[in-house]
Amino acid sequence: MGLAGLLSLGLAQGVRSLGMGGVTLPGPDQAGANPAYAAFPKGWGKEGFQVPVGLLRFLPSFAETSPLTYFTDPNAFRQGFDLLSFYDQATHLGSFLLNPARSPDEVVFRVSAGGLQITDGQGNSLLPSFQVGADPGKPQALIPAPWLPLSFQVGPGTYLTLGPFVGSQGVRVSPSRELAQALAGGSLDPCKGTTPSPCTLEAGGSFAAGLSVALGFSTPLPEVPGLGQVYLGVRGEGFYGLGYVEASAEARPTFDPDGNVSGASYKTRYFLSYPQYLESSLGLGGSGTGYGLRGDLGVAVDGGHWVLGLGVQNLLGYSQWSGVEVTVEDGRETRTPATRQSNFAAPVLFLNGAYRTPLEVGSLLLAADARFGATAPAFHLGLEYGLGPLALRTGIGLEGGFRFGLGAGFQLDAFTLDLALTSHQAPLVGGTVYGIALALGF
Secondary structure (H helix, E strand, C coil), X not given: CEEEEECCCCCCCCHHHHHCCCCCCCCHHHCCCCHHHHHCCCCCCCCCEEECHHHHHHCCCCCCCCCCHHHHCXXXXXXXXXXXXXXXXXXXXXXXXXXXXXXXXXXXXXXXXXXXXXXXXXXXXXXXXXXXXXXXXXXXCCCCCECCCEEEEEECCEEEEEEEEEEEEEEEEXXXXXXXXXXXXCCCHHHCCCCCCCCCEEEEEEEEEEEEXXXXXXXXXXXXCCCEEEEEEEEEEEEEEEEEEEEEEEEEEEECCCCCEEEEEEEEEEEEEECHHHHHHHCCCCECCEEEEEEEEEEEEECCCEEEEEEEEEEEEEEEEEEEEEEEECCEEEEEEEEEECCCCCCEEEEEEEEEEECCCCEEEEEEEEEEECCCCEEEEEEEEEECCEEEEEEEEECCCEEEEEEEEEECCCCEEEEEEEEEECCCCCCEXXXXXXXXXX
16 A cells, blocks of 8 residues: 655635636546546646645734634724634635625514615625525535545555545525515515514535545546547545534514514524534534544546546435534523434535647637535536647636636646635625636646
């Protein structure tokens, strides 16, 4: 058994991909999405080391995103730290966010002659519906990719990968059926008649951390005449949990005896799980266990100037966390021991392809991908124009809202440099968040 290599940080998308709107390029780096890519040639998706420039925003000088400001300047922390800004940056560590999302001061149900709106305290409209990733209402066996993973070749086509993971599994903002009707019709009538009101706006997210171990096998099959080289791969991954947080907040309008909006009521809930040995340090009552196991399957075809791949993640899987559930409603807190479990089958399908063609001057690469199933649908389309050592990139995507990317790359035999301007939709508050990403290769 030999050490195959120390891979780069397990960031969701490389800088080359970010410059192409977030599209996923085929190659061994994407074996987590499609196990067949573990044996695939590297010519399509070569990436340098992605510098996690987003970590700079956790320095105390950035009070809105850094918890460390609490220790250096408690007053600046209390006045400036924003949980939504922290979450936005923490889920995009590959980019330094120029304008991370900012939490609303409050949620206001605003009724006017023009209809019904949901706004923040300054009158800015909030997104009534938003989701990226999986449903945050329950844990998933499909965990985030590991950071700094170690990979070992344990046999022909067989590999073992292990490393720590940390990241979000999903975030969602959704209205109840009655609130959706009220927003569509411009009237609060569907929200009246019962107490509490059935019109609710809920926002939730989940966050997991732990240690993962994956065993995979990928091999080329006999070449198919007229089609190309076919690759097949399978992968199993298990994890031991070091922490899991699942949180949600719910807002609903309240009415006076005349049926007019008098305000809003709020309810928050979170589930917390961490290993028992941390209880003496944390003292939050969330000690428990977390574990999971899943299986993935994939196939890919290399046609020379084109590639097509299909991966099925979490074809079969299961995860469980035990800890404590805390509910706060109108200032009253209740704490209950609880267990969270995933479904036994929650497959996520990942389809991607790429096409490369020479031009009279330079070459053109076109790539696209789609992800659907037990996750919010996502789609990306990207272009790269190469001219000698230079590359210009652009692309668009739909991933919790519209996103785009612009990028450039420079490559010599022993050095590569990639830069990208990224964007994504800000959760809950809407609007476009911009970021800068950087990768180096030697």
